[in-house]
Amino acid sequence: MxxxxxxxxxxxxxxxxxxxxxxxxxxxxxxxxxxxxxxxxxxxxxxxxxxxxxxxxxxxxxxxxxxxxxxxxxxxxQDIQIITILDDEYPEVLREIYDPPFVLYIKGNLDVLQSEKRLSVVGTRDPSENGLKSLRKIVEPLVVQKWTIVSGLAYGIDIHAHKLALTSGGKTIAVLGSGFYHIYPAEHASIASIIGENHLLLSEYPPDTKPSKWQFPMRNRIISGLSRGTLIIEAREKSGSLITGDQALQQGREVFAVPGSIMEPRAGGTNRLIQQGAKLTTSVEDILEELMNITAYV
Incomplete structure (x- = not known):
């Protein structure tokens, strides 16, 4: 054999x-x-x-x-590393979820997985100026305090969160819904390349797997599963970001949502999450006070 x-x-x-x-x-x-x-x-x-x-x-x-x-x-x-659920390097926080991926394909610096100070950040594909300002206000101080930002390399809040981590001198993890040979969206291939060199590019799909619609909701459980908390900045009533938020709640993780005007469609989903128990978040302190148990020993 x-x-x-x-x-x-x-x-x-x-x-x-x-x-x-x-x-x-x-x-x-x-x-x-x-x-x-x-x-x-x-x-x-x-x-x-x-x-x-x-x-x-x-x-x-x-x-x-x-x-x-x-x-x-x-x-x-090709510097593609593979970690399985049988390995010691497999993230413990991900092992805890209901349906952890059995195999992870990884490019980049495995040390990024060692820190427990990870926050997932997701949101709308077409953020407003207020949404981007909220992202900078809340996430930039976390990056300065050495929190790793986890997101999905998608349009909008996702890619802005990755870029903010990069430009602020922090670390970021991009979780893909496809294999490394088929970065989606293709416009983000250059950012993916940078993340795959010095940060972490991660997928449960083999490198030759093309993007498919059903894979992205599955990908979202890993985004939330890698972190003790998930921050959602702007999400419409029917949004993939809400899937990530719902999965984080099911995983027993903290969910943070930035509120918005009832007249703003992009805030419909986040406002609903707050009604369902997500923490209304307007500052970095709102996140840190909930995740203090992590910062205490890291």
């Missing part, structure tokens, strides 16, 4: 067609090393995990395993 280590087997299976999260979760629950999976007969695997003969045949295919190993080496040559 070419896949000698549990980590290799987990990465290989996570990239295999026909193996979804539920099946992989069941496999890991039965054997954390995944070794027994490859020692079972084809018939037993089909019956135990409800897999088609084609899927089992493809997984066992030696040529496919060999191609995977070559791809694995190519990642290393």
């Amino acid at each position: 070419l896949l000698n280590q549990p980590k290799d087997r987990l990465i290989y299976l996570s990239q295999s067609r026909g193996i979804g999260r539920k099946i992989l979760s069941k496999m890991l629950a039965e054997d954390i090393t995944l070794k027994s999976f490859f020692n079972r007969s084809s018939v037993e695997l089909q019956q135990r995990f409800n897999l088609s003969p084609y899927v089992v045949q493809e997984i066992y295919d030696q040529e496919k395993q060999s191609k995977f190993q070559k791809k694995y080496h190519t990642y290393a040559q």
Whole structure:
């Protein structure tokens, strides 16, 4: 068998067609090393995990395993690191969520993951001037105090949050909804390159994965999951940012929302989040007083 280590087997299976999260979760629950999976007969695997003969045949295919190993080496040559949920380097705060990603593809400085002082910042794709002023007022002091800013490299508040961290001399993590070979949106490829050199570019999707609509809501759970708190600056009533806020609440994390005028459509979602229990946030102190337990030991 070419896949000698549990980590290799987990990465290989996570990239295999026909193996979804539920099946992989069941496999890991039965054997954390995944070794027994490859020692079972084809018939037993089909019956135990409800897999088609084609899927089992493809997984066992030696040529496919060999191609995977070559791809694995190519990642290393391109400075793409891979962390799995089996590894000590895997962020503990992310391990705590209901549906943590089994595999993380990473480019950049792994030390960025060591600090617990991380705040996720998301918001509308078309921020108002007041929204951008709110971003600077609240986030810039946090960056100065060495808080790492986590966001999704999207248009609007996301990309402005990354840029603010970069220009203020701080650190930032960009969580992608696609693979590294297909940065989305393409206009942000240059910023992604900078983040992938000295900060952290992260995705649960293999590098050759193209962007797809369903992947971005899944990506949002990682944005909120990497941080103890999520700040939302302007979000309409139907907004992807609200998905991140809702997921943060479900994960038991602090959610901060900047309020806005009832006449401003961009504030509809944030105002609703405040009604649902998010903390009304108008200053950096509003965030720090809730996350003081983190700043106390970092």
